Amino acid sequence: MPARFHLSGLVLAVFTVAMLALFGLRPALAADAAVQPADAASAAPAQPATATEPPQEVTELMRLLADPKVKTWIEQTVAATPATVAQPAAQESPVGDLMSERLRRLRLHYLAISSAIDTWPHDIAAGLGVISSAAARVGPMLLFLIVVTPFAAGAIAEAFARLVLTRYRIDTDSIARPGSDLDRWLSVALRLMRRIGGLILFTLAGMLTFVLTDPPHVLESILSGYFGAVVVVRFTLALTEMLLSPDPAQGAARVVPVDDASALFWQRRIVVFVGWLVFGIVTIGALHTAGVPFASQQLDAYVLGLGLLAVAIEAIWRRPSRPEGSRIARRLASLLLTVAAIALWVLWVGEALQLFTTLLIVVALPFAIRIVGATVANVARKSSPDQTIPLGVTAVFIARGIRSVLIIAAIVLVARAWGIDLGDLSDSDSVLTRVVRSLMSAVVIYLGADLIWQLSKAAIDARIGGLGEIAPGGDKDELTRRQARLRTLLPILRNVLFIVVLVVAVLMELSAFGIDIAPLVAGAGVVGVAVGFGAQTLVKDIISGMFFLLDDAFRVGEYIQSGSYKGTVESFSLRSIKLRHHRGPVYTVPFGELGAVQNMSRDWVIEKLPIVVTYDTDLEKARRLIKRVGTDLAADPEIGPDLIEPPKMQGVQQFGDYGIQIRIKLVARPGGQFVARRKLLAGIKKTFDENGISFAVPRVQVAGGDTADAAVAQTALAVQQANAPAAGA
Secondary structure, three states, rough: HHHHHHHHHHHHHHHHHHHHHHHHHHHHHHHHHHHOOOOOOHOOOOOOOOOOOHHHHHHHHHEEEEEEEEHHHHHHHHHHHHHHHOOHHHHOOHHHHHHHHHHHHHHHHHHHHHHHHHHHHHHHHHHHHHHHHHHHHOOOHHHHHHHHHHHHHHHHHHHHHHHHHHHHOOOOOOOOOOHHHHHHHHHHHHHHHHHHHHHHHHHHHHHHHHHHHOOOHHHHHHHHHHHHHHHHHHHHHHHHHHHHOOOOOHHHHHHOOOOHHHHHHHHHHHHHHHHHHHHHHHHHHHHHHHOHHHHHHHHHHHHHHHHHHHHHHHHHOOOOOOOEEEEEEEHHOOOHHHHHHHHHHHHHHOOOOHHHHHHHHHHHHHHHHHHHHHHHHHHHOOOOOOOOOOHHHHHHHHHHHHHHHHHHHHHHHHHHHHOOOOOOOOOOHHHHHHHHHHHHHHHHHHHHHHHHHHHHHHHHHHHHHOOOOOOOOOOOOHHHHHHHHHHHHHHHHHHHHHHHHHHHHHHHHHHHHOOHHHHHHHHHHHHHHHHHHHHHHHHHHHHHHHHHHHOOOOOOEEEEEOOOEEEEEEEEEEEEEEOOOOOOOOEEEEEOOOOEEEEEOOOEEEEEEEEEOOOOHHHHHHHHHHHHHHHHHHOOOOOOHHEEEEEEEEEEEEEEOOOOEEEEEEEEEEOOHHHHHHHHHHHHHHHHHHHHEEOOOOOOOOOOHHHHHHHHHHHHHHHHHHHOOOOOH
């Protein structure tokens, strides 16, 4: 039997003994809790108060006086009587009152912390005494079982979960696989569930032991807190292992796009930071449970906060840098982040929670949005190394959705920090509430419009990317022609949709700020009419382009000719079309100037080739030879697919001055007729030469008469040349 089963059996036996012991002693614990309350104030009721340990009433009074609510009430009560006699507060400015109140609270807070430094050792010793008294009432053996039982139960549950997941394992170790965006995100979710499934059972089993055993209140509060801290740290470790994958062997499954060194660096810092934070929170809670005064609790929290500040500053200055990055920019960014971290700690110590929350969100929100966008893009493009491919609809929805959630959560946190009740904004009608309500509406409208536009754009880009490139004249069948038409219309639809979303969003934003948009809409209609009259050419171009597209006159990749303009359609906008001439130049022609369009890339092309042979040619033999050349050309793997019908001779076209003109018919697909014609003419020339058929060429024949006639003509010419000077004189 494997070793892990022996270990599981041993742990199970220890857990069973512990549970039986705890269940057997539970009545005694309950009776002890009934006789001696388990709170911090009754830790040692039978012992008299000594000079070093204050009585219960004094401890309770100190705790109440350190409570901020009680402190504020006392200050307001004491300050109420002088305020009625003194000079009216209305003479001071509201800003001055706010600053004075803030400075007064800081002064009192500083005095409370300063006084707590002197009593801190005594307060901590008293709290530890409370915990020791509770542990002494339980006994060492039972205390050991109370501490060990949750972890033992959780370990057994986690081992069982791992055994089940190992037997019924789903291969989700790699997300670098082909498939849709939804498949990749489901793979990420399955990997996460497999990593935290055992931790969930560990947590449930451990918390169940606290419910069943019912230890004393002080011990239960402290132990359950530290157990929860361990769970949080383990969850953080599992989450960072899944997202960062610091092991270089699992770099292909990494979700966050970082290198190996950065993954290991940030995983360690995140785990240390979270562990220090949660254990510090639990420690402060344990001090509160033990009855330590509030001022001493704050002092301990500030000391623990220095540890968090040290971890943050160390991570800022020792973070891995990019090789192409500038050292000056890196040091400047590190300096600014360090100043922000120190400012956060100072604001936290000074109890300026409004400014602390605002600064924290201002610093963290841009980084969070950037990391989310990069992570989503990395997961969406795992199956393709080409980073220029646009994201799919699922990836865009996840990225923009998380971005919207982060922004809305940041607004809610800032509002709560400043004491703004978002639910009461609709009932109040002050200037501040109207401004805040307008800003909230504007943010929501912007996020909604951005989400709609990004999803629409992603859907259109994905549809265009799935159509592929359409070669000039390459529409082979109905499916290809439909794809070419979609590739032509979808960019225009995307531009129109962007304009519509932008206009509607701007109008809604103006309406959210209380601006009446009815005059704007009416004025836009009047301006539109005026612009229509003043820009008739522009309107003509746009309307002509709409009708050209509705008539399906041309598509992207087709070769057209209109007047003196001809070329392949590359793209077009709302008012013009771009034509690439076969020699290279690009024509940008407004739709209004196209007129009649000759499309040379639809269905088929018929070429008529005239050939002139001599009068003594055997026409039937020439027909057979031309047919044989056409059959061989149709069988050519390069030329044949472009031929719809094999070339053939149509007969005698006419009798010329120097030969017989015959005509050959060539039916080919658009764009393929040029190469086919050249191959056909070369094949006919070679075949005719091999079979003794000659091509007719123009000739001039000069025929002469008898010698006497030539002599008479020569004599007459000489007489004419001799008489020419006399006639001139």
